[in-house]
Amino acid sequence: MKALEGIKVLDFTHVQSGPTCTQLLGWFGADVIKVERPGVGDATRQQLVDKPGADSLYFTMLNHNKRSIELNSKNETGKEVLTRLIEECDVLVENFAPGALDRMGFSWERIQEINPRIILASIKGFGPGRYEDCKVYENVAQCVGGSASTTGFRDGLPMVSGAQTGDSGTGLHLCLGIVTALFQREKTGRGQKVSAAMQDGVLNLCRVKLRDQQRLEAGPLKEYSQFGEGIEFGDSVPRAGNDSGGGQPGRILKCKGWETDPNAYTYFIIQAAIWDKVCDVIGEPEWKTDEGYATPDARNDKLNQIFERIELWTMERSKFEVMEICNPLNIPVGPILSMKEIMEDEGLYKTGTLVKVDHPERGEYVSVGSPIKLSDSPVEVSRSPLLGEHTQEILSSVLGYNGADLERVIDSGAVGEVKRQAAE
Template structure:
């Protein structure tokens, strides 16, 4: 049985943040009805197109397991259909610009009138305040949420991360909010609003940097490389390069083949509990008891020297050999995996984290499967819908339109060019 079987989601989302949320809910069994503009659809259908005439990977990889209905909400019949959708669904998810639903005639108050049990979940760039009407994209959220200012190297500019923590990260936060609101509704009988601002989501993911901001007020951050290098700290959490964020010194180090392979690197952590094993592996057994090296506080001022010695060892091994040697000794290491290596990883394929999907227009493509595994709610990743593919099906099965009534709606132009 699917965990969210029977839950209907009215999906008014587009691009990445909202679709990430609704795709996750669809994977858990919710019936996600994606509402799209007739003849146009989600903007990402035609962004970064790699197969002419087919939906882009940008769209397909964010809209699995959903049904698509074309609907013009400005058309009077379209408003009628939308009203019935609001009445039938459990959750409305949207990431429109602020005020867009109000201008459509579907304010929160109107939505509650139609369906007092519905949950309205929204992604916005900023929460209530002076920036709440600003348009926000992935990198803007990373910058406003503290990620960029703390990412990169000390002598360089702020850097955004390749992980989509602003868009996809916010979608994950919103999905949790929706499921929580559904749980509360079982007790209260009432729906409610769920808001996930992108800035807030990034801040939550950067909480360790706010931790360090407060520690900095009490003195230097000794586990940061700049402490050992004698570089003074400023008044804000600095960029820390590849230092570990958890207090255990760590660095990205070169491995065998780094001269030609941009990803021949490993992340190596000199965890205090396995320091003696690290010394044996790198051929420095004297460091176990040598003054200035034996305890974690002593080593903080010598991290550059220590990691240079560790790197001299890792450069004689491939990143996988480093894993094979260190893991049995409980020394925390991890290979820097390229996107190509991840897509080809048989272990990730076996767990359904990486899957191949067949598509009628673009053929087979590889995508990310559900990252969360439930033992009693297995996930089957099905392809994204074609634009308006399920319009008639939804009108009939969800909203109960039949016969002349169905023909009237189709003839109105509110639901695009319906094909059987």
């Protein structure tokens, strides 16, 4: 059986942060019922469209393993249907603007009245405080969570990351909170509220920079490049370019072909335990015993010089040759892989990290699979639903509407233009 088989999730999420969370729950076996506005659906269905007439990749890659029901929650019959969905489901997940559920007439207190066992999981931009009513998007979250101020080069602008630490990162945090609340419910019989703020999620992923902020009180951060350059530190953690954040000096270095290939680079770490091997590989054996290079503390003010010498060596080799030489010696290196190279890596398909998905409107496309692997609950990725594809199915099989009662709901206008048969 699937890990979350039997769990019903009412998915009131849109765009990226919430759908990331509910997609994970679907991958683990939960029945995820995505509620969408009649005739419109999740806004991302029509954002960044690459194939006219088909749902965008933005939508499809965040909504696998879900069923879609169209529902107007402002319609009285729609409120009736929503009430019954809350009665039937174990989890309600939402990432509306602050106060939206209350305005719909479904406050936490009302939801508890309907179903005391349900878990209400919410993503917001901020937790309680001065910013709690503010909306947040991905790049804003990276800025208010400390990521942007510590990303980029010291003499340049703050930078946001290509990794979606605000949206997808917070969705991952919320998923953990939901599963934890489900586990606690097994003991108490009661649901609870679970919340994840995007600012909090980004900050959690930036904890090493919060560490460094406090280390500054004891003196300069010696593993940062500016220490060796004799540049004083200010009162907050600086941007450190590609310096390693883990205490072991590291840099992105040019490899053979860098002049024409924007990704012909490698990340190279001079971990203390393998310093002797690094010296031998790059042809500087005397550095192993030279008192100016032999210890990590001695090397801290010479990191620029050391990495410039290593780069002379890497520039004579491809990024994969650097990996092939260094990995057997336990020297930590990693090629800078482009998205094209990642999509062509057959090993990632074998592990399910990448999957090929068929879609009735857009054909086959490549998506990410589950990053989490369970030995007894393998993930099977199914395509995202068409808008309202499962409306009738959910009304009848989940909520028990049938006959004249089903026709009443369909005719009310609360559930859009019902597709009598699910698309194949």
